[in-house]
Amino acid sequence: MNAVPVNYYIILSAILFTIGALGVLIRRNALVIFMSIELMLNAANLALVAFSSANAQLDGQIFVFFIMTVAAAEVAVGLALIVAVFRTKKSIDVDQINVLKG
Amino acid sequence: MTVFIILALVAIITALGMLISRNAVYSALFLVLNFATVAVFYLLLGAPFIAITQVTVYAGAIMVLFLFVIMLLGTDELEDTDNLTWQRPLAIGLAVVLVVEGIYLMLSQNTLGFITTPSEDLGSPQAIGDMLFSKYLLPFEATSILLLVAMVGAIVLTVKNKKGEQS
Numbered sequence: 001m002n003a004v005p006v007n008y009y010i011i012l013s014a015i016l017f018t019i020g021a022l023g024v025l026i027r028r029n030a031l032v033i034f035m036s037i038e039l040m041l042n043a044a045n046l047a048l049v050a051f052s053s054a055n056a057q058l059d060g061q062i063f064v065f066f067i068m069t070v071a072a073a074e075v076a077v078g079l080a081l082i083v084a085v086f087r088t089k090k091s092i093d094v095d096q097i098n099v100l101k102g
Numbered sequence: 103m104t105v106f107i108i109l110a111l112v113a114i115i116t117a118l119g120m121l122i123s124r125n126a127v128y129s130a131l132f133l134v135l136n137f138a139t140v141a142v143f144y145l146l147l148g149a150p151f152i153a154i155t156q157v158t159v160y161a162g163a164i165m166v167l168f169l170f171v172i173m174l175l176g177t178d179e180l181e182d183t184d185n186l187t188w189q190r191p192l193a194i195g196l197a198v199v200l201v202v203e204g205i206y207l208m209l210s211q212n213t214l215g216f217i218t219t220p221s222e223d224l225g226s227p228q229a230i231g232d233m234l235f236s237k238y239l240l241p242f243e244a245t246s247i248l249l250l251v252a253m254v255g256a257i258v259l260t261v262k263n264k265k266g267e268q269s
Contacts, residue, residue, distance in 0.1 A: 003218045004216065004217045005215070005217075006213065006216070007208045008106065009217070010208050011204065011205050011209075012114070014200075014201065014208070015117075016113065016114070016117055016136075019114070019117040019118060019120075019121055021197065022121060022194065023120070025197075026189075031129075031130075031172055032126055032129050034168070035120060035133050036120075038164065039133065042136070042160070045152075045156075046140055046143060049144055049147050049149050049152060050147060051214075052147075053148050053225075054216065054217055056224060058224065058229055059233075061149050061225055062230065062233055062234060064152050065234070066238075066245060068155055069245045070245075070248065071164070072164060072249070072252075073251075076167070076253065076255075077252050077255045077259070079167055079256075080256040080257075080259035082175075083175070083259075083260050084259050084260060086175050092175065
């Protein structure tokens, strides 16, 4: 197998990150926005593992492990928030959630 | 190289499918496919432990949680309310500019290094465990507290008020 430059991995990571950012900007379903945030975290993980592999340093993979833990915690709390908002608003359209009052 | 290009195409197409599809369930399934592709990338990069963690934590636990909430709320499709008219093309244009700029920056630079066939013991579970319990012991313990707080927070947010108040 011939070698792949790290730049290609970083380009792929940038493309995935931008698709995630675009999802946050143009979608209004709160769940899809959450999935886009997961996609962005994943793109950052891919860049970290690519650099870790290119430099033969293990620290990047440890960081990815911690990022995954934080993402799991974030998803648990975020989905609980979405469920709580849905109970009061009967909708998860983020355009409807423009009032802080419950 | 060919493996990289094919996998990259699959990853980008599934990410776009997640973005475009109207139904939230389809978005979640596209995202599962995308996470699986990234797990294969991790295997290519010589990180088998991270690849397995990716499949179990992301594609397994997190996406099951997403699908569960989508089914629970029953809001897989939203009707179109056109509150954002001019922002949407602007967002797409800015995203295209960002991608083109990033690709140009990465291609115009000297290469940052090459990924060859990974060595056997670099990303092995044993090496990761050694490092996790020696150099990164304090962050590892902090992670356990973080998970506990997230668990308590999720329960507190979703538990129903028992004192008769309906909300």
